[in-house]
Amino acid sequence: xxxxxxINGLVVNYGDRxxxxxxxxxxxxxxxxxxLGPNGAGKTTSVETLLGFRAPTxxxxxxxxxxxxxxxxxxxxxTGALLQRGGxxxxxxxxxxxxxxxxxxxxxxxxxxxxxxxxxDRCASTPWRRxxxxxxxxxLLALALVGRPRVLVLDEPTTAVDPEGxxxxxxxxxxxxxRGCALLITTHELGEAERLADRVxxxxxxxxxxxxxLDQLAGEPEVILDTSxxxxxxxxxxxxxxxxxxxGPLRLRCATTSSSDLLTVLSEYLATIGVxxxxxxxxxxxxxxxxxxxxxxxxxxx
Amino acid sequence: xxxxxxQTRAEVRMTVRRGxxxxxxVGIPVVLLVFLSVAHFTSSPTPHRIxxxxxxxxxLCVLSTSLVALSIATGFERSFGVLRRLHVTPLGTRxxxxxxxxxxxxxxxxxxxxxxxxxxLLAWHPRGGVAGAGAALGVLLLGSAGCAGIGLAxxxxxxxxVNLAASNGLYLVLxxxxxxxxxxxxxxxxxxxxxxxxxxxxxxxxxxxxxxxGMAPTSTDWIVLVAWAVLAPLLAxxxxxxx
Numbered sequence: 001x002x003x004x005x006x007i008n009g010l011v012v013n014y015g016d017r018x019x020x021x022x023x024x025x026x027x028x029x030x031x032x033x034x035x036l037g038p039n040g041a042g043k044t045t046s047v048e049t050l051l052g053f054r055a056p057t058x059x060x061x062x063x064x065x066x067x068x069x070x071x072x073x074x075x076x077x078x079t080g081a082l083l084q085r086g087g088x089x090x091x092x093x094x095x096x097x098x099x100x101x102x103x104x105x106x107x108x109x110x111x112x113x114x115x116x117x118x119x120x121d122r123c124a125s126t127p128w129r130r131x132x133x134x135x136x137x138x139x140l141l142a143l144a145l146v147g148r149p150r151v152l153v154l155d156e157p158t159t160a161v162d163p164e165g166x167x168x169x170x171x172x173x174x175x176x177x178x179r180g181c182a183l184l185i186t187t188h189e190l191g192e193a194e195r196l197a198d199r200v201x202x203x204x205x206x207x208x209x210x211x212x213x214l215d216q217l218a219g220e221p222e223v224i225l226d227t228s229x230x231x232x233x234x235x236x237x238x239x240x241x242x243x244x245x246x247x248g249p250l251r252l253r254c255a256t257t258s259s260s261d262l263l264t265v266l267s268e269y270l271a272t273i274g275v276x277x278x279x280x281x282x283x284x285x286x287x288x289x290x291x292x293x294x295x296x297x298x299x300x301x302x
Numbered sequence: 303x304x305x306x307x308x309q310t311r312a313e314v315r316m317t318v319r320r321g322x323x324x325x326x327x328v329g330i331p332v333v334l335l336v337f338l339s340v341a342h343f344t345s346s347p348t349p350h351r352i353x354x355x356x357x358x359x360x361x362l363c364v365l366s367t368s369l370v371a372l373s374i375a376t377g378f379e380r381s382f383g384v385l386r387r388l389h390v391t392p393l394g395t396r397x398x399x400x401x402x403x404x405x406x407x408x409x410x411x412x413x414x415x416x417x418x419x420x421x422x423l424l425a426w427h428p429r430g431g432v433a434g435a436g437a438a439l440g441v442l443l444l445g446s447a448g449c450a451g452i453g454l455a456x457x458x459x460x461x462x463x464v465n466l467a468a469s470n471g472l473y474l475v476l477x478x479x480x481x482x483x484x485x486x487x488x489x490x491x492x493x494x495x496x497x498x499x500x501x502x503x504x505x506x507x508x509x510x511x512x513x514x515x516g517m518a519p520t521s522t523d524w525i526v527l528v529a530w531a532v533l534a535p536l537l538a539x540x541x542x543x544x545x
Contacts, residue, residue, distance in 0.1 A: 048545075051389075051390050052389075052390075053386075053389065053544070053545055072394075073392060073394060076389075076390050076391060076392050077392045079390065080390075081387075081390040083383070083386055083387060083390070085383040085386060085545075086383045086386050086387035087382040087383035087384045087386075087387060088384060088387070089312075089316055089379070089384055090382070091316060091319055092312075092316075096312075099308075100308055100309065100312050101391060103304050103305045103307075103308035103309075104305045104391050104392045104393050105392060140387070143387065143391075147391075147392070
């Protein structure tokens, strides 16, 4: 069975400049993949090529196993998309535009159901131009969901959305995944990606830096400690019998696997020097890993 | 069909609620109709000025709605990302363009009803009888399709601001060159030859012949109108960009 989303060796040039350079990534049905990267990394160009806005310079893109340019009609009927710079006619209200969009599909979701799901009841009759940024974004997500898509492509879905709205979007992403939908989400919000994604793809300068599950991206096992006071890493390394490095004045990284014995030794040692543990993590956060990878890329650049 | 119909209704509803469009499609034509029929501003080939002015103003309605208003509205829809979003729905280019053309035709029906009523109040005596009315309807429909094709071709390629300027500029040029307000016979022959191969020129000339003189449009006019009605929407559909 083919993947829901297949991008194979994709190259997209703008003039002589490559915006996307040999990108390969897959998304399966029932999977959430987050596409991360700094501005200009090539995320939106990849997504727009996937949705048939432009032809690849080389390589292939497939949605539901189909070429989005040659089989555009078949592809879009099974695909929902929330685009950056996607809009709605200014005088239209969320209810009107959802009603209208529903007529494009054979078996659409009910407007009332979507208004309730996206928490748009209160602004259902407000013209688009008077909606807040978050309400506009949730309306666009409702439009992406109208046709009961099997693939959802969400380009920066939480931009300009308040914390309550983010929670609504998160719960929709989870319920769509449970329904068997494949989701490809581009975002700058690393916390959102960490909460939602089964796999993460990090892009920079048009190419994929790394991709995998959060565990795979975290690298070698380690213990990351934030402490209430300064700790000498050399002495701690002797006590724990593993390399320890300082990562900021009150953060230590211990290159070892977490265990109850380790925790006991650690607690006893810190108690003797009058320091307490503020936080204890057994892997680097996605943000830490992301920043490290992008910094490594910059350092390696000619 | 359901999507096309719903989209068409939405297009009409938005058009009639847009103040600037109403000014362009109803306000300016009514003002011009009244002004040109009472002021001796240009020469008139007919004894009663209104009999020359009214058919030209009907052609102007088509020009303003099918070309200018449609082009500007569609250009801004592209600029505001509406068309980008529609591109990833099953509506499709053909149904979108068909809805826009249908929306334009409904708007024009309203325009023609209003303008014809005002002209009749100003003692307009259209000629040609039932056959003439049928021919005029055919001319208006073909002219609409041609103008809409040009408008969408502009809106589908140019930036919204450039398209706004280009559409308004084209409106002014075609208004003056197409024999709508200035009789084509008063213009230099080179300009006249250019004007009659463009949809507004062919429309104005045909409507003047049918409604002003009770004669049938020339075969050249029909060929010009049919050619634009077929080729311009095809060009728009082929070159239309959603982003």
